[in-house]
Amino acid sequence: MLCLISDKTLARRASGSPGHFFGDAVREGCCQSTSPVIGWTGNSSRGMNSLLDAERLAVMQSVFSCSDDAAAALGAAVRELSVPAKGVVARQGDLAHHCWLVVDGVAQAQINGPDGQLILLASYGPGELFGSYPGPAALRTDFVAMGALTLFSIKTTVLADLARSNADVGHGLSVLLARQLDTLLDRMAARTTLSATGRVYAELLRLAGDSNRIEPPPVLSALALTVHTTRETASRAIANLVRRGIVRRTDAVLEITAPRLLAELIA
Amino acid sequence: MLCLISDKTLARRASGSPGHFFGDAVREGCCQSTSPVIGWTGNSSRGMNSLLDAERLAVMQSVFSCSDDAAAALGAAVRELSVPAKGVVARQGDLAHHCWLVVDGVAQAQINGPDGQLILLASYGPGELFGSYPGPAALRTDFVAMGALTLFSIKTTVLADLARSNADVGHGLSVLLARQLDTLLDRMAARTTLSATGRVYAELLRLAGDSNRIEPPPVLSALALTVHTTRETASRAIANLVRRGIVRRTDAVLEITAPRLLAELIA
DNA sequence: CGCGTCTTTGAGAGGATTCAACGTGTGTGG
DNA sequence: CCACACACGTTGAATCCTCTCAAAGACGCG
Numbered sequence: 057m058l059c060l061i062s063d064k065t066l067a068r069r070a071s072g073s074p075g076h077f078f079g080d081a082v083r084e085g086c087c088q089s090t091s092p093v094i095g096w097t098g099n100s101s102r103g104m105n106s107l108l109d110a111e112r113l114a115v116m117q118s119v120f121s122c123s124d125d126a127a128a129a130l131g132a133a134v135r136e137l138s139v140p141a142k143g144v145v146a147r148q149g150d151l152a153h154h155c156w157l158v159v160d161g162v163a164q165a166q167i168n169g170p171d172g173q174l175i176l177l178a179s180y181g182p183g184e185l186f187g188s189y190p191g192p193a194a195l196r197t198d199f200v201a202m203g204a205l206t207l208f209s210i211k212t213t214v215l216a217d218l219a220r221s222n223a224d225v226g227h228g229l230s231v232l233l234a235r236q237l238d239t240l241l242d243r244m245a246a247r248t249t250l251s252a253t254g255r256v257y258a259e260l261l262r263l264a265g266d267s268n269r270i271e272p273p274p275v276l277s278a279l280a281l282t283v284h285t286t287r288e289t290a291s292r293a294i295a296n297l298v299r300r301g302i303v304r305r306t307d308a309v310l311e312i313t314a315p316r317l318l319a320e321l322i323a
Numbered sequence: 324m325l326c327l328i329s330d331k332t333l334a335r336r337a338s339g340s341p342g343h344f345f346g347d348a349v350r351e352g353c354c355q356s357t358s359p360v361i362g363w364t365g366n367s368s369r370g371m372n373s374l375l376d377a378e379r380l381a382v383m384q385s386v387f388s389c390s391d392d393a394a395a396a397l398g399a400a401v402r403e404l405s406v407p408a409k410g411v412v413a414r415q416g417d418l419a420h421h422c423w424l425v426v427d428g429v430a431q432a433q434i435n436g437p438d439g440q441l442i443l444l445a446s447y448g449p450g451e452l453f454g455s456y457p458g459p460a461a462l463r464t465d466f467v468a469m470g471a472l473t474l475f476s477i478k479t480t481v482l483a484d485l486a487r488s489n490a491d492v493g494h495g496l497s498v499l500l501a502r503q504l505d506t507l508l509d510r511m512a513a514r515t516t517l518s519a520t521g522r523v524y525a526e527l528l529r530l531a532g533d534s535n536r537i538e539p540p541p542v543l544s545a546l547a548l549t550v551h552t553t554r555e556t557a558s559r560a561i562a563n564l565v566r567r568g569i570v571r572r573t574d575a576v577l578e579i580t581a582p583r584l585l586a587e588l589i590a
Numbered sequence: 591c592g593c594g595t596c597t598t599t600g601a602g603a604g605g606a607t608t609c610a611a612c613g614t615g616t617g618t619g620g
Numbered sequence: 621c622c623a624c625a626c627a628c629g630t631t632g633a634a635t636c637c638t639c640t641c642a643a644a645g646a647c648g649c650g
Contacts, residue, residue: 167512175515177508189501196512219494226493227486233500234456240507241444245434245463248442248514248551252638277596284515286639291598519606544628553607558630 120228145199155187161205165197255283273310387495401475412466422454428472432464522550540577
C-alpha cells in the first residue's frame with residue numbers, strides 16, 4: 057500500500073511531537089548565538105505543572121539578569137500558561153496584545169505558504185521571547201508548541217512600560233532581542249547563500265556540535281522542515297554522505313566521521 | 324562588442340552608487356514595519372559635514388525617545404563618522420567592539436557567497452542600529468555604505484552599560500531591535516514563501532507604496548539583488564507585467580496601473 | 591493485522607540561474 | 621572628437637537544482 061499522506065499532513069505532524077530529538081535539537085540550536093547563554097535553561101524533568109513563585113522569580117532573574125524588585129515586578133505582571141504539544145499559542149493575523157516568554161519547551165513561528173505548504177520561520181527555546189513587542193500588532197506567523205510548552209504571557213503594554221521604567225528590564229529585553237536578531241540573521245544567511253543540500257549539511261554540523269554525534273539520530277522530515285526543504289532532498293543528501301563515508305548512521309546515533317570534509321562541502 | 328562584465332563585478336558595482344533610486348528605495352523600505360517610524364528621519368539636504376551638539380542630542384532623543392540626560396549621556400559616548408559611498412564600515416569576520424547608529428544614508432549588510440556572488444541580508448536606514456550588541460562579537464556580514472553615510476559609532480560595552488543603567492536607553496534599544504526583528508522576519512517570510520518573480524512583484528509594490536508609482540524607475544540590477552535574484556529574472560518579470568498592461572514604464576517613472584491584480588499575482 | 595509514520599529511491603517537471611549576444615547610454619582618456 | 625571600457629537592460633537557449641509524484645519497505649502501535 058502506498059503512502060497517502062499529503063505533505064500538508066506531514067508538515068503539521070512533523071512539527072508536533074513524538075521524537076524527542078527535535079525538541080532537543082531546536083533547544084540546542086536556538087541559542088547558538090555568539091554571546092553565552094544565560095545560566096538558566098529550562099528544566100523539563102521537573103514533574104509539576106505550575107511553578108512556585110520563587111521559581112518564577114528565579115526565571116525572571118536569569119532571563120533578564122535583573123534585580124530582585126524588577127524580577128518581582130515582572131513576576132507579578134506575568135501569567136503562566138501551559139500549551140500541549142501541537143497546541144497553538146496564537147494565530148497568524150491575530151491582533152496580539154501579548155508577548156510570550158518560553159519557560160520550557162519549544163515554540164515555533166510558522167507560516168502556511170499559499171500552496172498549503174508549512175514553512176518554519178523561527179523557533180524559540182527557553183528564555184526566548186516572541187509576540188508583539190513595541191506595541192500590539194497583527195501577527196504574521198502562527199505560533200505553535202512543538203512538544204509540551206510552558207510560557208509566561210505578559211501584556212505588551214505592561215512589558216513596554218516596565219522596560220521604560222526599569223533599566224534592568226529594558227536592558228534584558230534588548231539583550232534578548234539582539235540575540236534573536238543575531239540567530240535570525242544567521243538563519244537567513246544560510247537560507248539564501250546555501251543550496252538545499254548545503255543547508256542540510258550545515259544543519260547536521262550544527263546539531264552535532266563539538267561531539268560530532270547526533271544522538272538519537274535526527275528525524276529527517278523534521279530536519280527538512282527546519283532548513284526549508286523536503287524529506288526526499290534531506291534523505292538523498294544524507295544518503296550521499298553515508299555513501300562517501302563522511303557520516304555513519306546507526307539506529308542509535310548519527311556520527312560525523314569527517315567533519316572537516318563536511319564543512320568544506322557546505323561552501 | 325559584447326559585454327564582458329562578470330556577474331561578480333556587477334554585483335560589486337550595483338551595491339554601490341550612482342543611481343539615486345536605490346538609495347531612496349531602501350531608505351523607504353527599511354522602516355516598513357508595523358509600528359510607526361520615529362518622528363525623525365535623517366536629512367540629507369543639510370549641506371554640512373558635522374552635526375552640532377544640539378542636533379546630536381535631538382537625534383538621540385528621537386531615536387531612543389529618551390530624556391534629556393539620557394540623550395546627553397548617549398551623545399557623549401558617541402563618535403560621529405562619515406563614510407563615503409561604497410565605503411566599508413566593517414568587514415565580515417572582524418571582531419567588532421562597536422555598534423553603529425545610522426544618522427543619514429543607508430548601510431547594507433551583505434555577504435559574499437562562496438562563488439563570489441554578493442548577497443544582501445539587510446539594510447539599515449536612518450535611526451537603525453547595527454554592529455555587535457550584547458557584547459563584542461565577530462561580524463558575519465560586511466557592512467557597506469550605499470551612498471554617503473553618516474553614522475554614530477558607540478562602543479558596545481558602553482552602550483550595554485548605558486542600557487543597564489538608564490531605562491530610557493534600554494527601552495529605546497529594545498524597541499529598535501524589536502522593529503528590526505520584525506522587518507527581518509518579513510523579509511525572511513518573503514524570501515522563503517515567494518518565487519523569484521513573486522519577490523520582484525512584491526518589491527515593486529513595496530517600493531511604489533500608496534502612490535503606485537516608482538520615481539525614478541528602479542534600477543533592475545539593484546532591485547534584483549535586494550530580492551535575491553538576477554537582473555535577467557527581474558527584467559523578464561517586469562517585461563511580463565508591462566506586456567500584460569499591469570505596469571507602465573517610461574524613462575521617468577514606473578507606474579503600477581493595476582495594483583490589485585499585481586497583488587493577486589504574488590500569492 | 592492494519593494503520594500511520596518515516597525513510598528511501600527513481601523518474602519527471604518546473605523554475606531559476608547561467609550563458610550568450612546585442613543595443614544603449616555614459617564617462618574617460620588619448 | 622572619437623574610441624573604449626563599463627554599466628545597464630533585454631531576450632533566447634541551455635542547464636541545473638529542487639520539488640513533486642510514484643512506489644515500496646521498515647517500524648511501532650492499538
